[in-house]
Amino acid sequence: MLPIGWLVLAVVVAILLTVWVTFTLTRLDRLHARVDAAQAALDAQLVRRAAALSHVAVAAPPDLAPAERTRVEAVAQLALDRGVADQAGERGPGGEREAAENAVGREVAQLAVDEHALGPAVAAELREAATRVLIARRFYNDAVRDTRALRARRMPRLLHLAGHRALPDFFDIDDTIPPSREQDHA
Template sequence: MAAGFYLSWRATRLDRLHHRVETARAALDAALLRRGSAVLDLVSADGLPADRARALADAATAARRAPEGERELAESALSRELRSVLGPLRATAHLRDHLTEVAGAARGVQLARTFHNDAVVDTRRARRSRLVRVLRLAGTAPLPDFFEIDDEPPAPPTGSDTL
């Protein structure tokens, strides 16, 4: 009887860990979409030079439309583009709110990715147990994957009224 209770507890724990991964992945997807929207709002704010705005818009659109297998690369490219465009940028009063929104969204992506990858670590650790593998307590749930992107946020622009 105790063995049955223990096995039931382990299976329930695995189920909760898999649910945690799914929830964290949904939060990560939402954070990535929020960052892409913030970038597109910044681009449409009419304060960036045309070449910088075009590069950011292209990167944000590519990240949003990337198929699942290529999404990590596209999101990393958007992160790099944000750093290259916003790093040397001097913030104007007109752009300051948009830049704050982009910076907040970039921090949100960083946090969401950390939570997701931590959930994946915990789930993989629980699934490595010999008992879980032998008795197939994880059922048919696929082994969760990490989401690895370059998510370093851009440096805050300097506070001048010129670009």
């Protein structure tokens, strides 16, 4: 090959490499934006679920014992406080938010099953909040999985295409949806 041929080949390779890096960088930025949006949606649904649980404690039926009412309110408030701390960037050690959200999930599951004590509207509100958390968590974890997969590839790692952004973490909680009476009889 002539020297000019080598030069043309080098320019073509440089252009292709630049296009690939630009495409990968853009995709990585979009994935990080997707994680941020999914995290905001998940936070909103977690707050909504804790607020629904808090509403049960405040407007509890007479069948709910005062000790149980206090426990439900304390669990909801702890989850709300951990959510505010996480949004402020004060992540607690050992997954304190996950533990608080698991406690909320257990309380919601316990209360939503007993429709006749709470009333069908309140139980349906709790089940709907639990369903929304389940969906939001799945969207968030899918976004985290996709971002981690792209960042784990060799070239994005070698070229440090993610910059100084932290690797997003999965949010794992027990978000089983409490069954309704109609589902039990079906």
